[in-house]
Structure formats: C-alpha cells, structure tokens
Amino acid sequence: MPRHLIFAYLSLIIAVGAAAAMRLRTTPEGNLRMREGAAFKMVLFADLHFGEDSWTEWGPMQDLKSVGVMSAVLDDEQPDFVVYLGDVITANNIMVENASLYWDQALSPTRVRGIPWSTIFGNHDDAPFEWPLDWFSEVGVPQPHCPSANASFAGGSECIFRGTTRLELMRSEIERDSLSFSSDGPRNLWPSVSNYVLKLSSASNAQDPVALMYFVDSGGGSYPEIISNAQVKWFQEKSQEINPHLRVPEIIFWHIPSKAYKKVAPKTRIDAQCVGSILWESVAAQEAEMGMMKVLEKRPSVKAVFVGHNHGLDWCCPHKKMWLCFARHTGYGGYGNWARGARVVEINQEPFCLKSWIRMEDGSTHSEVILSS
Template sequence: MRWWRGLAAAGAMLAALAAAAGLRPTAKERGGYPSAADAYSRPPLRFGSGGLFKVALFADLHYGENAWTDWGPAQDAGSDRVMAAVLDAEKPDFVVYLGDLVTANNLPIPNASLYWDRAVSAARGRGVPWAAVFGNHDDMPFEWPPEWFSPDGVPPLRCPPTSMSASGVDQGCSFRGTPRIDLITTEISKNRLSYSSNGPKDLWPGVSNYVLQVLSRSHGDPALLMYFLDSGGGSYTEVLSSAQVKWFQSQSQFLNPNGRIPELIFWHIPSTAYVKVAPKANSEIKKPCVGSINKENVAPQAAEWGMMVALAKRPSVKAVFVGHNHGLDWCCPYEKMWLCFSRHTGYGGYGNWPKGARIIQITESPFSTVSWIRMENGTKHSDVTLSS
C-alpha cells in the first residue's frame, strides 16, 4: 500500500486521479454544486488509538410530519431524544444517516433542508462527523391530505422562521418539496462535520453515491472503505441502476484492486436479495439470522440490475446495511457477506415499535466487525459478529 502513501504526498496528482475515477468529481463535473471537499478541508477519518472505529446508524427519522398539528412536532422531539440517548451511550466515531431523514411528502414548506438540518444536529452538536444517503421519502412530492378538501379546508401553515432555498432566495411558504440536490448541497456547504457528497453527475437522478476511506491508526493507508449508494425512490424509481453497478466496480477496482481492504456498503431500500434470506414475517428470528423484530415482509427495490452479483464477487465486502422497513432489525448471511437492517430510529413514520439504532464496531487488526442494537431506553441486544 506504499503506492497510496506516495499519491497522498502528491495531493494534486491524487485529486486528479480520484476525479478521473469518479471518487471525488470536481464541482464543474457535478454541474457546479459543491461537495464536502469543495466546501471545507475535512480531516481524514481514522481508526482510534485502540484500533477501533464505531459507527451509529440512524434510519428513518421522518422529520417534519404533520407540522400543522401538535402530533408532528412531538414526533420530532421524540426522534431528538432517541439520537441523543444513543450518541451519549455509545459515543461513536461516526454516524450514518441511512435515509428518510425527512418525510417530504408530508412537509408543507418549500425548504425541507430546515428539517434535514435538525436531523443532523444530534451528531453535529456532539462533534461527531457523519454522512448521509437518500431514502424514498426525502424528496417525495407533497401529498395533499384528502381532509383538506372538506368544509374545514386547508389548515394554517406553521412555517419555520426562514424559508430560504439553497440558493439563498426567499421562496415564501407553500406546499412543494425540495430536490435531492438542494438537500445535500445545503448540508455539506454548512457543516464542517459532514462527509456527505453528491457524487458523480452521470449517476443522476441518484445523488448520494460516494466512497469514504478510514485510515489506519498507525500509518496513512486506508484500512476500511465505506461505500454509500442512492437506492432511489421519491422523485424516481426505487432502484440501484446498472450505471451505479459499473461505478461501484470501477471504484472498488481503483481503490482496492487486490481486495485487501475490508468494505462496508450503505443504502436505504433493501435489494431483492433481502427477500431471499428473510425469515418469514412475524416468525421467530432463528440462527444464523440475528435480530429482535420481524414484523413485516421485506419491501425491496423495484428491480435488481446486478449490484448484489457485483458485491458477491468481492470477498472484501463484509456487510450491507439498509433501513426502509421499520418493523425489521435483523442481520442474515448471504453468500459471503451479511445483509442487515438498521433499527427504526425516528418517531416519525409508521410503526410503534421501540426506537433505537444499529451500532457497528470495526477493529482494524486483526480485522473484525461486530454489531448490536442500542435502544432509546439504554438496553443493548442482538449482538452479531459480521466478520472476524
């Protein structure tokens, strides 16, 4: 891996190579939108002094629902409490927001970034860096409630103090959504702790497609690669495209040609492979699967265009993590990797199951990955070894 150290020393050369490979496209290549790298100079992620790197997954927060009622804001306050409890108990090195941070189809304002900002404030307020991927609700068009067409009519809007767009234009308060690119551009341009990126433009309408490296605690070589992918939904079909498969293959070959660096994968909507390994809905979760709730059928992507085949061909891929199904929190083996759900973190969205978050702890040497669920009430369960 000394070749990488040499590239790191030649910063300009590395930037050019990475841009050419699609790892970190320039603002011009993305159509002028800034990435985290454009906005600020972020320090590299690195394993801690004990050789550990701990990640908390916050899935399906669904901020902003029914803001015109008392119920909606109370749900958001509940989500604040869950994340605070998990962060204070686990003290992770990194947070992954695993999609559906907001429920855009239920947001009565033109700037969902205001609610998105509240979602990431839990990590930001504790100085914990994070990255995000999009879910199917994050830019879904606003859905007018049928009861608003009754004699009572449309209720008065409760707008946030400002309704500025990402471009800085005051758009007033009206019923329409916020595009993916506005959400992520606002996040990464205003937060030094954000490691999110809007990814290569040729993967659009998918936006949150990028790779993060975690460096060794003792030298400058990458010791872990984390791939983030936009699984669609909302403004377009729920799917990982063939173009994303080719992008992943290109990135993994460029960054990890010999497969020596362990790789973890994050997206929102489960692939059809999850259906194949899923325990029967409402049945007991039995080994080799590990989890605590199994209350619904897997709701997979609309199609499979080769991503799972590409992942299965790489022994370096240890696990895939998704959200989307609020009533599932299991991990099951598939091929030589694990397929895991997070835990429904937010009080928004469907389901009244107790809230929590999946925790992932990676040990650099000897490499291992373990995971568990940390609940809002402080309890811990569903420990599983994903690689050793």
C-alpha cells in the same frame, strides 16, 4: 410545538454543544482515521422522518422525541461517526420550499456533539408534497403555520409547496456543515446524489486503509426505487481503482433493501442463522435488481450491507460470504409503534473484526453479532 418544549430543545442543543469535544479524526485527504488503540464505532440512524404532519401539533412532537432517541444513543455509545441511512425527512408532508430546515434539525444531535457524519437518501427525502384530504373536507384544516426562511421552528405565515430536491438538500448540508462527509456526486449517475466512498485509515498511517465504506443512493422519491446499471458500473470502476486486490474489507450502505434481502429473510421467526429481535413485516425491496448484488457477491472483500426502509425489521442474516443487515427504526415519525433505537457498527483493526448490535432508546442493548473476523 409548545413554547416550553422549544426552549427545552434549544437548551439541550446549547448545553451539549458547549460540552462537546471536537472528535474529528481525519486524514489530510478528508478520510476518516481510527484512534490509537481504539475500535472505530459508528451509529446508524434510520428512518427519522422529520417534518411528518408538520402542520399539526403531533408532528413537531414526534421530531422532538426523535431528537431524544438520537441523543440517548449518542450519549450511551459515544461513537466516532454517524450514518444517516435515509428517510431523514418526510418531504411529502413538508409544505415549505426549504425542507433543509427539517434536515438540519435531524442532524443537530450529532452536530452539537462534534461527531462527523454522512448521509444517504431514502424514498421520502425528496418526495413531492401530498395534499391532506382533510384540507378539502367540510370542516377543513386551519391555515397552517410554516417555518419562515430564516427560522428553525414554525412561525411563518406563507407556504410554498414546491419541495426541495435531493441535490438542494445535499448541497445545503455539505456547504453549511464542516462535520459532514457526504457527497453530492458523481453527476453522470442516475440516481446521482449520494454515491461516494469513505476510507477508514489506521491511527499510525493515513495511507494504510482499514476499511472502505461505500454509500449508494437506492432511489425513491423523485427516482425509481432502484440501484441503476450506471451505479453498478460506477461501483465496479471505483472499487477496482481503490481496492484492486480485494485486500481491504468493504462495507456497503444504502436505504431500500435489494431483492436478496427477501431471499434470506426469516419466515416466521428469527432463525438460527440470523440475529435480530423483530420480524413484523415482509421485506419491501427495490423495484428491480440491476446487478449490484451479483457484483457484491463476487467480492470476498464485501463484509456487510446495511439498509433501512423497513421499520419492523432489525435482523442481520448471512448471504453468500457477506451479511445483509437492517438498521433499527430510530425516528418517531413513520409507521409502526415498535420501540426505537439504532444499529451500532464497530470496526477493530488487528485482527480485522466487524461487530454490530442494537442500542435502544432506554439504554438496553441486544442482538450482538460478529459480521466478520
């Protein structure tokens, strides 16, 4: 990355960090809490793909542009919370052992603004390194410069191709970042890293839940692309424990869409039932359906499921008594040349209302939809 761009990036981080007001609104138990008289707003960053082609000038430039997208959206929306919806990095393009360096860069626009966040994993976040065929051509590629163990940018001279596991990435995040609400368990699940629940409480009473947010690891990378039977059982037990009477609205997040998304997907254009702006590819669903959607369909408390993975889709469509929604491709890494942006989700308490729209990098908004009321 050119030196002047590095200095510009660092200056942005320092300036925003100095001006950021810490906006943590949490209960003593570590759950999220609404502000008095205000809606609770979340921004979803999907498919950032930091670290892609990290040995070239192109790759770091894309990461810098992705920082620009996130910074623009965060400054425009001023959210209470951020969800990183998977494929934060492209691990199969990262040649160093410590891929958390790139993970850390992806989180930095949110961190320096003092905004709490949570993460889940996608199919690229711990994928094994893929050797570029160009390296074996007659010309070959010059010796790559890899980030050193104690640096945030390229400058080291040695590369380690082992990669970084899901568990290592998650542990690094939650140990280093007090703003992170991510979790690395339970251990008895498979996939077993980013499966957890956050409670959003009212401003007046920390014990009064406004919504429950479930984060589920949909696999990929070192796992099959599925939500397993074990995860389904975990969700059933956890939801019965904390919401036995189905009175609290529930919102679900994972990365790879379920097969139900293929059933509701518009065919040639965004139809009257769905709300969105791009329909440029078919749904790339999980490898198999292990029962998660059937469980969700039986719970009237479930209002919406949010996923990433498909860069060329940003729609929300009704399914049974819930909505199935894609985020918006946020990062300049990854395939596709569609304009970048992020999905925004807003929760109002009395009466409960779940609303969403897309905020673009250029500041425009579109595709507003009421997902429940």
